[in-house]
Amino acid sequence: MNTTLRQVNVSTRPAYASWPVAQAETPRIDAVYAHMPFCTTKCHYCDFYSLAGHLDQADAYLDALEREAALQARQLPMPARPETIFIGGGTPTLLEPPHLERMLRAVTRWLDLSALREFTIEANPNTFSPERAEVLARAGVNRISFGAQSFVGAELAALQRDHDPQSVAPAMAMARAAGISNINLDLIFGIPGQTVDTWDYSLGQALELGTQHISCYSLMYEPNTKLTARKAAGDVVPMPEEDELRLFEHVYAKLRAAGFERYEVSNYARPGQECRHNLHYWTGGNWLALGPSAAAKVGAYKWKNVGSLAHYLEALAPADAVLPLTAVERLAPGHAAGELAMLWLRLASGMDYAAFEKKTGIAAKAVVEQALARYARMGLVDLLPERAVIREHAVVLSDTLLGDVLAAFTARDVAGQGHVVQPSKRD
Ligand code: SF4
Known part of the structure; x- marks a missing residue:
């Protein structure tokens, strides 16, 4: 253990996960x-x-x-x-x-x-x-x-x-x-x-x-x-x-x-x-992350680096460096699609179904229309042929609407489709 780590008093080592995405699937x-x-x-x-x-x-x-x-x-x-x-x-x-x-x-x-x-x-x-x-x-x-x-x-x-x-x-x-x-x-x-x-x-x-x-x-x-x-x-x-x-x-x-x-x-x-x-x-991009607490999303996987500088330095110590990955998760397809739809619908241009399907492989129109039908009847949402848009005056109600969209997507998941990648102790 080096001086830096002694100063910040690292007492317990977290467990780290290995890189979850196969090269061929990146x-x-x-x-x-x-x-x-x-x-x-x-x-x-x-x-x-x-x-x-x-x-x-x-x-x-x-x-x-x-x-x-x-x-x-x-x-x-x-x-x-x-x-x-x-x-x-x-x-x-x-x-x-x-x-x-x-x-x-x-x-x-x-x-x-x-x-x-x-x-x-x-x-x-x-x-x-x-x-x-x-x-x-x-x-x-x-x-x-x-x-x-x-x-x-x-x-x-x-x-x-x-x-x-x-x-x-x-x-x-x-x-x-x-x-x-x-x-x-x-x-x-x-x-x-x-x-x-x-x-x-x-x-x-x-x-x-x-x-x-x-x-x-x-x-x-x-x-x-x-x-x-x-x-x-x-x-x-x-x-x-x-x-x-x-x-x-x-x-x-x-x-x-x-x-x-x-x-x-x-x-x-x-x-x-x-x-x-x-x-x-x-809009469904993939991103890598560096640094303590940074979060990444690559394909179906999401993960977060350890949220402590002391542990980050410890994981990447020169003699025995490992990636400081914690909280690695493979989301079930419905859950992943629901989370993405929630973000996409926050855009003023709304969620474009064709672009969504291109990113996720999931045809979202029927799911979104069903989840938002009652809000459309209340004049809060526009359900257009190619996209769904939350109207400007309804933006303050977004959390409620988006919660219903997430629930509609996750209802499609079969138990066991999503899982947490188990990290392993280094010592
Ligand atoms: S402490 Fe203040 S400046 Fe630093 S990250 Fe937080 S909000 Fe930003």
Whole structure:
């Protein structure tokens, strides 16, 4: 056991599964996701796998990332040729430029990049710099997603974000100066104390900065976050649902008037600027994953890397490296189709039956029409000959509708068709 691991006190070793997909059955890989776990502080609402501080472990993380990429490359019949790469976190651009350069190399050098069209990295405005922007541009990154969240200082403070609203414009200017002009801004609504006016102000600031893409997420009170603990202690009072709904509806009007289209429940883009990477997630693509807690989907299999840096480093220790795969699952065909239909129906363009069948081999029209017939009668859904579309005013009811779609697909499964791949202990 090395010093790094002693510091973080690894007491029990998880079991890891071997690569579940036979080379001959490996489908085309559309996308690659890589996870970088370090952040400056932990935002109170965050339930992503991220560690405040710990940058002293950047070298160990990068060593492990390189080994993981090499091990994955051996499992594939030929180098993966993704159309998109997305590096998320954590705050990937928190790494110092030499480390950032090394991470970008580790993520890309085992891939065939001849089909690459979109290469995104997440960044926080306060830790961005011209040097980092140059490193990204040199490595082929052509899209940056900044976590702006709000342009109102008090709202950022309520979320315990460690940047101020004034840092967003300079960070975007640095990206553009390096030649990266495709920029997304993440914004959050439903923050305690937020009003239609302050939300309108944040949306207006994002538009003024000339971004191509805006993601608007509602504030979630996830289990095991500080925000949820503060709520339980009475320190934070969540926004009433009807107020949150008003903010949600305000986005449409504001962004549409500015030339943006809602193409997914939470995502808005100028025409042609949709996030191609996320579209792969929502329309049945296959993607590989690198880094602690990163999730992959290849053919009928889904899996997740171990969600702990200490265990990730332990699994990929030089002498005895194994892939850090946990929670490997082969979904039954109906369940897999149902999960995909739920994602696909969140698109504003709806779910195209022919495209769905091409991806899954499953003719979905009859199943979807049966599941959504009563919602169509209520005027919430359009059941067109070639696709099903949830109408704009019914988007807020999506969870109920989509739950019925999932149930309709899973009802077709025969017991035992899906299974969990049993991991095995290393020692
Ligand atoms: S910057 Fe992002 S990943 Fe890091 S703690 Fe905040 S929300 Fe989580």
